[in-house]
Amino acid sequence: MRIAVGLLSGILALCPLIAAPAQAQDFPSKLIHIIVPFTPGGSNDVLARELAAGFQSRWKESAIVENRPGGGGIIAYTFVAKAPPDGYTLMVVPASFTMLPHLTRNPGFNPMTDYAPINLIIDVPFVMVVPPTVPAKTVREFIALAKASPGQMTYGSVGVGTPQHLGAELFKMHAGVDLIHVPYRGATAAIPDLLAGRMHMFIGAINSLLPLIKEGKLTALASTGSKRVASLPDVPTMAETFAGFEIGSGVGLVAPAGTPAKIVETLHRATAEILATPSFHQRMAAIGVDVLGITPAAYAKVIADDYDKWGKVVAAAGLKPE
Numbered sequence: 001m002r003i004a005v006g007l008l009s010g011i012l013a014l015c016p017l018i019a020a021p022a023q024a025q026d027f028p029s030k031l032i033h034i035i036v037p038f039t040p041g042g043s044n045d046v047l048a049r050e051l052a053a054g055f056q057s058r059w060k061e062s063a064i065v066e067n068r069p070g071g072g073g074i075i076a077y078t079f080v081a082k083a084p085p086d087g088y089t090l091m092v093v094p095a096s097f098t099m100l101p102h103l104t105r106n107p108g109f110n111p112m113t114d115y116a117p118i119n120l121i122i123d124v125p126f127v128m129v130v131p132p133t134v135p136a137k138t139v140r141e142f143i144a145l146a147k148a149s150p151g152q153m154t155y156g157s158v159g160v161g162t163p164q165h166l167g168a169e170l171f172k173m174h175a176g177v178d179l180i181h182v183p184y185r186g187a188t189a190a191i192p193d194l195l196a197g198r199m200h201m202f203i204g205a206i207n208s209l210l211p212l213i214k215e216g217k218l219t220a221l222a223s224t225g226s227k228r229v230a231s232l233p234d235v236p237t238m239a240e241t242f243a244g245f246e247i248g249s250g251v252g253l254v255a256p257a258g259t260p261a262k263i264v265e266t267l268h269r270a271t272a273e274i275l276a277t278p279s280f281h282q283r284m285a286a287i288g289v290d291v292l293g294i295t296p297a298a299y300a301k302v303i304a305d306d307y308d309k310w311g312k313v314v315a316a317a318g319l320k321p322e
Helices: 002-026 043-058 071-081 096-103 139-148 163-175 187-195 206-214 261-275 278-286 296-317
Strands: 032-036 063-067 089-093 115-123 126-130 154-157 180-183 201-205 219-223 250-256
Touching: 032 043, 032 071, 043 063, 043 089, 043 115, 043 206, 043 250, 043 261, 043 278, 071 089, 071 096, 071 250, 089 115, 096 163, 096 296, 115 261, 115 296, 126 163, 126 206, 139 163, 139 219, 154 163, 154 187, 163 180, 163 201, 163 296, 187 201, 187 206, 201 206, 206 219, 250 261, 250 296, 261 296
Parallel strands: 032 063, 032 089, 154 180, 154 201
Antiparallel strands: 089 250, 115 250, 126 201, 126 219
16 A cells, blocks of 8 residues: 555656646647736837737737736736746836836846746837927937926836836936936826926837827937937937947846746747748837847846846936835
8 A cells, every 4th residue: 555655646746747848848728928017009019919919820829918007017027927837928028127126125026036038029229308398409408408497307207117217317317417207107198298298308119209209299319229220310329428328128028937948949939930020020110129039048148137237227326116
């Protein structure tokens, strides 16, 4: 009897080891959920929908997008961190993924340990804009206005610990100006106040701002990448005013930590195939973003480097966790 019980216990102990490869081999066999940390319409949302369509065209199983905005992304980040590590709950993550933990007392997630990186897919150029009610055509002119009205001018963001927030704080440090932070739930919520002049400055993703810049409803003062934006060749980079100033905003795809390596490999291969299609490049070019694509290991290093970089910015700016 003892032998039988021992044998049964051994078999049961091996079951998870047997099941994991089988699950990976059969992946995907049900609906895939792609979580977006912000409201519909932004670059994260557009990317997620392109990936969902690409997955669905390659596999018989459907993929859907779920928008879970709030807390600058923290609602989505914590949800996915606790999701089953089976490859059926994925998330597109912007740079705020590595920023928010430095500004939140109890973020509920760790970008270094709670996720399995799959692919860094796009880079979203950011642009500093002001409404026509702000009489500035250059960064230097805006700085002069801000210094003439300390503590009276505002800048918007899509939440604490987002690129819009820390990008503006980095600008404040370089420019030596005092601006008031006004967080919103997303770019679609912030832009109406910007257009109406109730907000004085916004550093945001180009896909949300480019049409308004082209129509003359917003004035672009600078882009924040390492080079000028192709769709705005006459707009200088912020680094042309402040050497070394750069805000990148890569958007990638992750799964919960513990997702089997073969499932991560399957998802990476699928995203790489989607990235290689002309239609994907055309869709991304239409919203002004650059297509990337790297290995899971390389993406893990990007996450680690960004986490370290933004931790130093937060410390230098004297920002305290809320």
